[in-house]
Amino acid sequence: MGASSMIKMLIITCLGILLFASGGRSAQEVVVNKTSKINIKPESWDFGKITEPNVLSHDFEVKNTGNDILTIKNITTSCGCTTVAISSKDISPGYSATLNLKIDTRQINSSGKSIRHVYVESNDSQEPTKVLPVNFILLLKKASA
Numbered sequence: 001m002g003a004s005s006m007i008k009m010l011i012i013t014c015l016g017i018l019l020f021a022s023g024g025r026s027a028q029e030v031v032v033n034k035t036s037k038i039n040i041k042p043e044s045w046d047f048g049k050i051t052e053p054n055v056l057s058h059d060f061e062v063k064n065t066g067n068d069i070l071t072i073k074n075i076t077t078s079c080g081c082t083t084v085a086i087s088s089k090d091i092s093p094g095y096s097a098t099l100n101l102k103i104d105t106r107q108i109n110s111s112g113k114s115i116r117h118v119y120v121e122s123n124d125s126q127e128p129t130k131v132l133p134v135n136f137i138l139l140l141k142k143a144s145a
Contacts, residue, residue: 036091037066038124040099040132047136053106060099060132062120064091071123075099078117081107082134101134111140 041061050056064070070091075084081104088097103116118132 032067034068035066035125036064036068036070036123038070038120038122038127038130039063039065040120040130044133045101045135047134049137049139050105051139053108053140056103056105056136058101060101061096062086062091062099063096064093066124067093069093072120073123074121076119081105082116082118084118103134103136105136105138108138111138113137
């Protein structure tokens with residue numbers, strides 16, 4: 001057996017060992033656990049004291065910290081005076097979208113502390129619904145008689 005035959009045999013043996021060690025999978029077949037992960041900043045918001053009825057607005061950053069596309073399935077609110085809009089419903093890994101919240105305090109007839117909630121439903125398997133509490137204190141002026 002010549003030197004070149006021995007080298008070929010050694011290479012074939014090494015390849016066989018590598019194939020056996022990989023379980024028969026090629027590098028392209030290795031499965032990576034794909035997950036999307038929602039992260040919203042800030043996690044809540046407080047508008048403080050509101051003395052004049054108007055439209056309050058705040059932007060939240062919705063970031064995908066996972067390794068698969070984050071899909072926003074639905075966004076709902078706890079009150080008809082609250083509306084939301086998101087800049088993108090499909091967020092690539094490492095990227096963010098803007099969630100704009102608006103509360104029309106002109107639709108609220110009572111003074112005092114108020115809490116509204118925004119419910120963000122996504123394909124994040126660990127946290128499929130993220131709840132964002134939004135607080136404010138509405139100080140309405142009493143009508144004079």
